[in-house]
Amino acid sequence: MAKPAQRQQNYLRPLTWAISFPEVWSHKTKISRVNMEGLKPPYILLCNHNAFYDFKVATAAIFPARANYVVAIDGFIGREWLMRKVGCICKRKFTNDLTLIRQLKRVADNGDVAVIYPEARYSLCGTNAVLPESLGKLAKLLKVPVVTLICHGNHINSPFWNTVNRGVKGTQAELTQIITAEELKDISLGEINRRISEKFVYDDFAWQKEKGIRVKYPFRAVGLHRVLYQCPNCGKEYQMDSSGKKLKCKSCGKEWEMTELGELRALSGKTEFSHIPDWYEWERANVRREVESGSYSLKAPVRVCSLPNSKGYIKLGKGTLTHNMDGFVLEGKYGGHPYRVEKSVPSLYSCHIEYNYLNKHGDCIDLNTLDDTYYIYPYDCEFSVTKISLATEELFFADKRKKDEAKTALGL
Numbered sequence: 001m002a003k004p005a006q007r008q009q010n011y012l013r014p015l016t017w018a019i020s021f022p023e024v025w026s027h028k029t030k031i032s033r034v035n036m037e038g039l040k041p042p043y044i045l046l047c048n049h050n051a052f053y054d055f056k057v058a059t060a061a062i063f064p065a066r067a068n069y070v071v072a073i074d075g076f077i078g079r080e081w082l083m084r085k086v087g088c089i090c091k092r093k094f095t096n097d098l099t100l101i102r103q104l105k106r107v108a109d110n111g112d113v114a115v116i117y118p119e120a121r122y123s124l125c126g127t128n129a130v131l132p133e134s135l136g137k138l139a140k141l142l143k144v145p146v147v148t149l150i151c152h153g154n155h156i157n158s159p160f161w162n163t164v165n166r167g168v169k170g171t172q173a174e175l176t177q178i179i180t181a182e183e184l185k186d187i188s189l190g191e192i193n194r195r196i197s198e199k200f201v202y203d204d205f206a207w208q209k210e211k212g213i214r215v216k217y218p219f220r221a222v223g224l225h226r227v228l229y230q231c232p233n234c235g236k237e238y239q240m241d242s243s244g245k246k247l248k249c250k251s252c253g254k255e256w257e258m259t260e261l262g263e264l265r266a267l268s269g270k271t272e273f274s275h276i277p278d279w280y281e282w283e284r285a286n287v288r289r290e291v292e293s294g295s296y297s298l299k300a301p302v303r304v305c306s307l308p309n310s311k312g313y314i315k316l317g318k319g320t321l322t323h324n325m326d327g328f329v330l331e332g333k334y335g336g337h338p339y340r341v342e343k344s345v346p347s348l349y350s351c352h353i354e355y356n357y358l359n360k361h362g363d364c365i366d367l368n369t370l371d372d373t374y375y376i377y378p379y380d381c382e383f384s385v386t387k388i389s390l391a392t393e394e395l396f397f398a399d400k401r402k403k404d405e406a407k408t409a410l411g412l
Ligand SMILES: [Zn+2]
Pocket: 231, 232, 233, 234, 235, 236, 249, 250, 251, 252, 253, 254
């Protein structure tokens, strides 16, 4: 993790272009540029994250500039050498490490583009995720312009819950310089974060409807129940299922169809949510209520794998995961020795989850310390990793609100 960032090797740069451009052309991706006139690297490039295709759009958008990409450790498995040569910097998700700042400083000093996906995860339903507050500080330290790259349509083409390429054409991307190097000297951290957050608002399903883009893929709803895990008709959790273009509640039997325009339509009775992100936000509101009443709690038997380095996963066997008002606790035994990993509520503003990881391992949550990553697979119980991720965020927000209120009460 501590190895300094390498500049992209010249001989590999045409390879990154050869991998990226044909796909950008095949999706007829339109890249627009705002306030980019005359801007040369170094700069920070903050991108939204919906699919692997995002990397290819970024490569095309900044062509022919040289870049370094911050990538999570699982992207390095078995190919660390190549990843480093094409300019990737290895990081564990949702950890604060100073090493990364030093590495990004070096990228800026080299005169290259520092590409960061600050949401640190793929979007679950094509809308923006929480951003870390540390971005403002990073921009101040690096003293280089801040540029955003917001893609539209990448979730519609290859949603995180079923990544099959739907061949969507006419996707878009906007490259915008939101803060110049000159402005950075005077503006506050709050203002930097405000400008970034303002740009990071997107909704791919709204975009799809507005553009009238039809997805004819007959299995387009398969996997959607992993995001929409709670039935709005009977309120039951973990009973949703999907097949073909349909979504179904196994408890009350209600069915919905996902239209070619990405909307939901109940096959009988009223359509509670035609817009998929609205259903997701409704689930969030229900989780928030559990958090506010102090009743949120999950205890699950889990299988655990750890990823201490890029050589591959180590099976740690069975354990127990507890997630409640105090945060996460993972407990287990490996080689006869008990281990315990704790992540307190204030230490984690969000967490990374996977749906059927690598298409075979099942749904998991990944928790990181500075020197290890744990892939945690609940089994033999009712659960939703989507709910766990929503609860992580709502617990953090509730804790922060409480602290802010206490500060205000003390007049701080
Ligand atoms: Zn139901």
